[in-house]
Amino acid sequence: MCEAMNTIHILQHAPKEEPGLISEWAAVNNREIRTIHVYRNEELPDPESIPSLILLGGTMNIYQHRDHPWLIPEKQMLARYVETGSSIFGICLGGQLLADVLGAKVTQNPVNEIGWFPVNFTSEARSYFPHLPESLTVLHWHGDTFALPKDSIRLAESEGCAEQGFLWNQRILGLQFHPEASPASIAQPADRPVEEPSKFVQDISVRIAGYHRYSSQVKTVFFALLDTLFSR
Numbered sequence: 001m002c003e004a005m006n007t008i009h010i011l012q013h014a015p016k017e018e019p020g021l022i023s024e025w026a027a028v029n030n031r032e033i034r035t036i037h038v039y040r041n042e043e044l045p046d047p048e049s050i051p052s053l054i055l056l057g058g059t060m061n062i063y064q065h066r067d068h069p070w071l072i073p074e075k076q077m078l079a080r081y082v083e084t085g086s087s088i089f090g091i092c093l094g095g096q097l098l099a100d101v102l103g104a105k106v107t108q109n110p111v112n113e114i115g116w117f118p119v120n121f122t123s124e125a126r127s128y129f130p131h132l133p134e135s136l137t138v139l140h141w142h143g144d145t146f147a148l149p150k151d152s153i154r155l156a157e158s159e160g161c162a163e164q165g166f167l168w169n170q171r172i173l174g175l176q177f178h179p180e181a182s183p184a185s186i187a188q189p190a191d192r193p194v195e196e197p198s199k200f201v202q203d204i205s206v207r208i209a210g211y212h213r214y215s216s217q218v219k220t221v222f223f224a225l226l227d228t229l230f231s232r
Contacts, residue, residue: 055094095174115202
């Protein structure tokens with residue numbers, strides 16, 4: 001595998017929103033990763049030269065152009081990337097950015113969803129990704145959500161959020177939840193507002209317990225998902 005094909009480019013949108021388990025998957029598969037900190041205005045990659053791209057989450061909303069002006073050139077780059085035929089994977093904010101570029105609306109979810117809650121995968125999702133179970137308890141941390149882009153496959157839902165994932169043209173995958181979660185992911189970053197515990201918001205002790213209970217199964221499913229998407 002040539003160097004370019006072997007490299008996964010990752011766009012990071014905030015200091016605490018790190019690759020997490022993606023780094024471990026890359027090491028297991030002898031893949032290099034190059035992380036681009038777009039919030040620091042680091043140079044965006046050329047869509048024509050990178051076959052694999054991952055977009056991480058972030059504390060901002062996709063429409064906060066005034067507060068985060070780097071969102072505009074990133075969206076422009078993603079629009080060009082969609083035309084290349086390469087694989088893209090977006091997590092939370094990353095999935096919302098992909099949905100927006102593909103013409104779908106991104107809006108406030110009816111509730112904030114923070115903590116470990118089940119997602120139910122559709123039959124279409126399990127047909128394309130045979131390793132997926134019918135249900136999986138995963139980490140959520142979002143207040144916005146996306147509508148399904150036109151001609152995409154609906155992948156999953158949760159009780160608190162109707163759209164938890166989509167697959168477009170068999171190569172662009174957007175998820176609302178956080179399968180890359182590491183122990184650091186469950187903390188309360190200083191740049192995120194503290195939410196009062198509720199039906200869909202867990203406090204830190206419950207999130208820690210959830211990580212120890214669910215992370216092993218999530219890791220297995222997540223690695224198989226990455227294998228499928230980036231082996232095409």
